[in-house]
Amino acid sequence: MKDTAISEGARRGMADAAGWQAVLDRNRALFAPLSDGARIGLVSRGGADGPVSDLDGPMLVWAVTRQGARAEAAAFSGFQEAGVDLLLVADDAILAGLHARLADDALPDLVKRINRKEVAVFYLRARGELDDLGYEELFDELGISFMGACR
Amino acid sequence: MTLPGEKQFPNLFQEAQFAGFKLANRIKFGACCVSNFNDRDGFISPRELARTKVISETGCGMITNQGAYPDPLGEGKGYFSQIALYDDKFMPQFEEIAGYIHDAGAMAIQQILHAGRYGGIDIGYCVQPSTVPQTLPHFRPPREMSKEQIHECIRQHADACERAIRCGYDGVEVTSFMGYLLANFLSSFTNKRTDEYGGSVRNRGRFMVELIDEIKQTIGDKPLIIRLNGAELMDKWGCNSEDECFEQIQMAADAGVDMMSITVGWQEAPESSIGRDVAPGHWNRLAARCKKMLPDLPLAFGVRLPDPEMADKCIADGEFDFWEVCRPLLADPQMVHKARQGRLDEVRRCVGSLNCLSRLFRDLPYTCTMNPTLGHEYEPEYSITPAVTKKRVMVVGAGPAGLECAIAAHKRGHEVTVYEKSDRVGGALRGYAEHDLANKDDLRSVIAQYEVVIARLGIEVKLNTEPTPKMMRTLLHQYDVVVLATGASTDTGALPEAEDGAPVVDALDIAVNGAEVGNKVVVVGGNKVGLTVAESLSQRGHEVIIVERGKRVADDVSPTWKWRHKAWIEELGIESVTGVRVAALTGAGVTVMNGDGSERTIAADSIVLAGPRRPNQELYNDFLWMVDEIYMAGDVHAPRDLTQAIHEGYRLGCRI
Structure with a gap:
C-alpha cells in the first residue's frame, strides 16, 4: 500500500483531530479504564481491495493521558514503528463515512464495522500487556471478545 | 458378504491403492485439530492413547494422527498441550499409536504441524515470514524468521518426519490449515519479505517447495501428504486470491507431493468456514477445481462435508478421491461402521456447534457436544457397563438429557420407561432446531437419531403423559429410580x-x-x-x-x-x-x-x-419420599445448553 493510494477524503478524515476529539469526549467513559499511555491508531488501506497488512501513510491516534483520550494526527510507516497498542485498518470509503458521522458520533458505526470485520484490528502488544493497560473493558465494548476464532 | 452400506455407498467403501498401500476404503481420518489431552511438555498422555485407540478403530482406510510440532523451542507449538516430535524421546507413544492403527488394518499417517503465526504458545512470541501483528488477541506477537531460521525450520520438519517413519507410520503430512506457518509463507497477508522467500506467488511458495523437497529426500519412498488452502477466506483483507492459492497448489504438486488435501480458511478469517452456518457441501467446488487441475494426484477433502452420502457422490462425480473426515468421527466414532452396516439413521451427526474449537482457544481439552465420552475413553465412569443390580427406571422428560440417560441406562440392562408430557420427544431442542438460523437440519437430526435409537432399543416412551404427585402415588414401588429431566422455563x-x-x-x-x-x-x-x-x-x-x-x-x-x-x-x-x-x-x-x-x-x-x-425442579420434592433413588439431569439442575444436557444425561445413565 503506497501513501499516494489513499484518497483525499480519507486523508481529510484522519487529519480532522478536532472532529475525532468530539467523538472521544462524547465517549469518555469508554476510554476511562485505559491507563495513561495507551494508544490506538487508525489507518487507511486505500481502496477496499487494498491489503490490510501493507500500510503506509497518515494515522489518527487516540492517545490516553491523565486528562482523557486525545485525538492526534501522526504518520504510519510500519507496524514496528507504529507506537500504538491497537491498530484499526479501514478502507477509504469507510473512513470517509466515519468522518461524515463525527458530529453524530461515529463510534457505534466503527464498532459495527469492526464486528463485521470490515475494519481490521491488529494487536501490537501481547494480550497480557493490553490487559495491564486496561483494554479488557474496551474489547468488550468494541465487541472484539465476541469475534472468536476458527469459524 | 456385501453389507448394505457397501452397496449404498460403493465409492466410499471401494478399496483403494495409495503409494503402494492397499486401503480398505476411501475414508481418511483427518487430523483437523489437536485434542489438548496431552502433557504440557509434548509427551502423549494415557488420555490421548485411549482416544487414539478409539480413533484407530473407526474403520477408516487411512488415519492421520494429530499434528506434532517439530522444534525444541516450541515456536511451532500452537496449542496448550500439543504433542511434539523434535526428539527421539517422544517416540514410544507415537509407536504405540501407529500400532493401534495398523492393528485396525489402516494406513498410518503422522502430521507435522508448525503453527507459525498461531504458535509459540509457551514462549511469548510466534515466528512468521514477516512481522505482521495478530488480529486475534489470543495469539502471540510475531518475530520475523531469518534465512538461517527458515533453513533450520525446514530441517526440523524433515527430522520430525523421519522420526515418524521410524515410529512405524506409513507416511507423513504437513499442513497449512488454518493459517499455520506454511500458510504464513504462502499468503500475501503475512509474507512481506523482500528476499527470495517473499514477493511473487512463486517466491512465497519457495518455503513450501524446499520443505517438500527436504522431506521427500529424508523419507525416501514413503508418501508425503500436504494440506493447502483452496481459499484463505481473507480476501476481504486483500490476501491470497483463490487463483493464487491454486497456483501454489500446482507448485506443491510439481514439487512431488503424493497426496493433496484441500482445506479452507484461516482461524482469523472474517468468513465462516466450518460452522453450522455453512451449508454442508458448500466448499466442494474447491475440491472439484483441484481435481480438474491435478487429475492424477490423489486428493482428499472433507471441509464442512459431514455426510457419507454426499461424500460418496462426490467421489463418484470425480470431485475428490478420499473423504477426509474428522469432527463427524469425533461426534460418532462408529459412523463409518454404521454407514457400512446400513445404519446411517443411527449416526450421531456433528452439529457444527464448534464446542471443540471454543475450548481449544481457552487452552482446554476439546470435547464434543454429541459425544460425551470424547476425552474420557479411559475413565470407567464414562463406560457403559452391565449394571450389577437391574433397576426399573422412570425418566421424566424426553429432551436430550432424559433420552441420553434412558439410552445409557437401557444399554446397561435397566428397565427404562420415559414419560413425556408432549406428543413428541426432543424437549426444548425441538424449538431450538426449528428456529435455528444456522442449519435446522443439523439439530433436527439429533432428535431424529434419538427417535430411531429408542425405537430400535425398544425403550418404552409414554407420550402425552405428565407425571404428577397424584400419578406417582398410583405407581409406588413400580420404579426403583426416578430421573428428572424436566428442563427449565422462564422465571x-x-x-x-x-x-x-x-x-x-x-x-x-x-x-x-x-x-x-x-x-x-x-x-x-x-x-x-x-x-x-x-x-x-x-x-x-x-x-x-x-x-x-x-x-x-x-x-x-x-x-x-x-x-x-x-x-x-x-x-x-x-x-x-x-x-x-x-x-x-x-x-x-x-x-x-x-x-x-x-x-x-x-x-x-x-x-x-x-x-x-x-430450573423446573418442583417434582424433586414431590417425588423424594416416593421412590428409592431420585436424580436430575440437564437444565433441571441449572439452565445451560445442549452439550451439558447430553453429557449429564449420559453420565447419569452410566452410573445408575
Whole structure:
C-alpha cells in the first residue's frame, strides 16, 4: 500500500483531530479504564481491495493521558514503528463515512464495522500487556471478545 | 458378504491403492485439530492413547494422527498441550499409536504441524515470514524468521518426519490449515519479505517447495501428504486470491507431493468456514477445481462435508478421491461402521456447534457436544457397563438429557420407561432446531437419531403423559429410580406480574408449540433462548426488539457462536436494549427502567418472555419420599445448553 493510494477524503478524515476529539469526549467513559499511555491508531488501506497488512501513510491516534483520550494526527510507516497498542485498518470509503458521522458520533458505526470485520484490528502488544493497560473493558465494548476464532 | 452400506455407498467403501498401500476404503481420518489431552511438555498422555485407540478403530482406510510440532523451542507449538516430535524421546507413544492403527488394518499417517503465526504458545512470541501483528488477541506477537531460521525450520520438519517413519507410520503430512506457518509463507497477508522467500506467488511458495523437497529426500519412498488452502477466506483483507492459492497448489504438486488435501480458511478469517452456518457441501467446488487441475494426484477433502452420502457422490462425480473426515468421527466414532452396516439413521451427526474449537482457544481439552465420552475413553465412569443390580427406571422428560440417560441406562440392562408430557420427544431442542438460523437440519437430526435409537432399543416412551404427585402415588414401588429431566422455563417470578391485557407469551410456547405473535414484538431476555426466538421471528417479518438486563446480549452463548448471533441481530435489524430492568408488562408494551432510574415504554403487540430462566425442579420434592433413588439431569439442575444436557444425561445413565 503506497501513501499516494489513499484518497483525499480519507486523508481529510484522519487529519480532522478536532472532529475525532468530539467523538472521544462524547465517549469518555469508554476510554476511562485505559491507563495513561495507551494508544490506538487508525489507518487507511486505500481502496477496499487494498491489503490490510501493507500500510503506509497518515494515522489518527487516540492517545490516553491523565486528562482523557486525545485525538492526534501522526504518520504510519510500519507496524514496528507504529507506537500504538491497537491498530484499526479501514478502507477509504469507510473512513470517509466515519468522518461524515463525527458530529453524530461515529463510534457505534466503527464498532459495527469492526464486528463485521470490515475494519481490521491488529494487536501490537501481547494480550497480557493490553490487559495491564486496561483494554479488557474496551474489547468488550468494541465487541472484539465476541469475534472468536476458527469459524 | 456385501453389507448394505457397501452397496449404498460403493465409492466410499471401494478399496483403494495409495503409494503402494492397499486401503480398505476411501475414508481418511483427518487430523483437523489437536485434542489438548496431552502433557504440557509434548509427551502423549494415557488420555490421548485411549482416544487414539478409539480413533484407530473407526474403520477408516487411512488415519492421520494429530499434528506434532517439530522444534525444541516450541515456536511451532500452537496449542496448550500439543504433542511434539523434535526428539527421539517422544517416540514410544507415537509407536504405540501407529500400532493401534495398523492393528485396525489402516494406513498410518503422522502430521507435522508448525503453527507459525498461531504458535509459540509457551514462549511469548510466534515466528512468521514477516512481522505482521495478530488480529486475534489470543495469539502471540510475531518475530520475523531469518534465512538461517527458515533453513533450520525446514530441517526440523524433515527430522520430525523421519522420526515418524521410524515410529512405524506409513507416511507423513504437513499442513497449512488454518493459517499455520506454511500458510504464513504462502499468503500475501503475512509474507512481506523482500528476499527470495517473499514477493511473487512463486517466491512465497519457495518455503513450501524446499520443505517438500527436504522431506521427500529424508523419507525416501514413503508418501508425503500436504494440506493447502483452496481459499484463505481473507480476501476481504486483500490476501491470497483463490487463483493464487491454486497456483501454489500446482507448485506443491510439481514439487512431488503424493497426496493433496484441500482445506479452507484461516482461524482469523472474517468468513465462516466450518460452522453450522455453512451449508454442508458448500466448499466442494474447491475440491472439484483441484481435481480438474491435478487429475492424477490423489486428493482428499472433507471441509464442512459431514455426510457419507454426499461424500460418496462426490467421489463418484470425480470431485475428490478420499473423504477426509474428522469432527463427524469425533461426534460418532462408529459412523463409518454404521454407514457400512446400513445404519446411517443411527449416526450421531456433528452439529457444527464448534464446542471443540471454543475450548481449544481457552487452552482446554476439546470435547464434543454429541459425544460425551470424547476425552474420557479411559475413565470407567464414562463406560457403559452391565449394571450389577437391574433397576426399573422412570425418566421424566424426553429432551436430550432424559433420552441420553434412558439410552445409557437401557444399554446397561435397566428397565427404562420415559414419560413425556408432549406428543413428541426432543424437549426444548425441538424449538431450538426449528428456529435455528444456522442449519435446522443439523439439530433436527439429533432428535431424529434419538427417535430411531429408542425405537430400535425398544425403550418404552409414554407420550402425552405428565407425571404428577397424584400419578406417582398410583405407581409406588413400580420404579426403583426416578430421573428428572424436566428442563427449565422462564422465571416469571423474576419479572413484574403482567397486567391484565398484557400480550404476554412464553418463548418456549413459540419455539416448541408454534404460538402466534403480533407484528411488533418485544423479547424479554437477550440470551440463547431469547436470541433464537427473536432472530427467527425477525426473519419471518416481525419487528423485533430485545430487552436485556445484562450489559450485553448472548452472555450464555459459547465463544465461537457469540459473533454469529451478534451478526444476525445486526443483519436482521433487531434492536437490543441492554442494561435495563423490566419495570412493567402492560397492554401497551414493556416499560423498562434505565440505570439512572428513568423509565420508558417500548410498544409491543406481543411480549415474549425468554429470560431469566429457572430450573423446573418442583417434582424433586414431590417425588423424594416416593421412590428409592431420585436424580436430575440437564437444565433441571441449572439452565445451560445442549452439550451439558447430553453429557449429564449420559453420565447419569452410566452410573445408575
